Amino acid sequence: MSERAPVPPSDRRTFVSKVAAVVIGGLVTVAAPIAGLFPILDPLRRRGETRGMVRVTSFASLPESGEPRKFPVLDTLVDAWNRTENVPVGSVYVQRTGENSVRVLNSVCPHLGCSVGYNAAGHGYFCPCHKSSFTVDGAIADPKSPSPRGMDPLDAVVKDGEVWVKFQNFRKGSPERIAV
Template sequence: MSEHAPVPPSDRRTFVAKVSAAIVGGIITLAAPIAGLFPLLDPLRRRSDTRGMVRVTSFAALPEDGVPRKFPVLDTLVDAWNRTENVPVGSVYLQRTGENAVRALHSVCPHLGCSVGYNAAGRGYFCPCHKSSFALDGSIADPKSPSPRGMDPLEAVVRNGEVWVKFQNFRKGSPERVAV
């Protein structure tokens, strides 16, 4: 006959130890994938980059006689994980129209997107690409102009002596002003 050691019955301590080990192992196993979801889903919980008003210049920098001046628009761009300060996103023409009022026009031609210049002699704007001409208020000056609409006005306000513009781009070649 062979002698076998009797099998001890499972007691509560070994049961609790095994259950505790399974729970701790499960938590450790799930912790890494859950922690990995946070950076993956971080862009989804952030607000979308809806552009608000951007400070362009001081009101004192605008000529008092109403002559428009071109200014670069520098904005803070935020993508999924990066924030970049003072990025050139375009340019605008600013014109003093009153004691505390400003007219802002996008400096890009609505025809095909060429850069519009200010013609001081003609007191208006001129696109060198296809000979479109615009009045000081941005309307089409020449009826034969190939531009489908006048220059795009932008919302502008003067706050505490600074000019703020809501900068946005519009679809080119369309008679309707559609923001893109």
């Protein structure tokens, strides 16, 4: 009978490298799918966010006479995975009504959505599309106006010398103010 050659004992380094490979492989196998879930679930996480107040102008830029001024509303839009800063979402008329108070009206006509202009000589607003006219406070000026309601007022606050507005649009052609 022939004698077998002795089997060398397992090398400790080989054992440690095999265990390290299994641990690292397991971590990568588990971590990659979990990391992949974050971008997929991100829109669901943000679904409950609501739009708040938007800075429109400084209070000092409003005339003390109370004449309304038109300002664009720039907001941050979040669409699924995209976030876009300073996007024009509409415009408003801002009027100084007191020492630290303002009246803000959406510049869109409640009849069919045309842009309303301010007529300084007539001290009121006028829609060029269907001849609707409104008083300075946004009420319907002419009873024969096709607009079903006055101009839409918006919530606003003056904070630290700046005018902040909760901008929103409303359903056109309806006598009730229904936010869209």
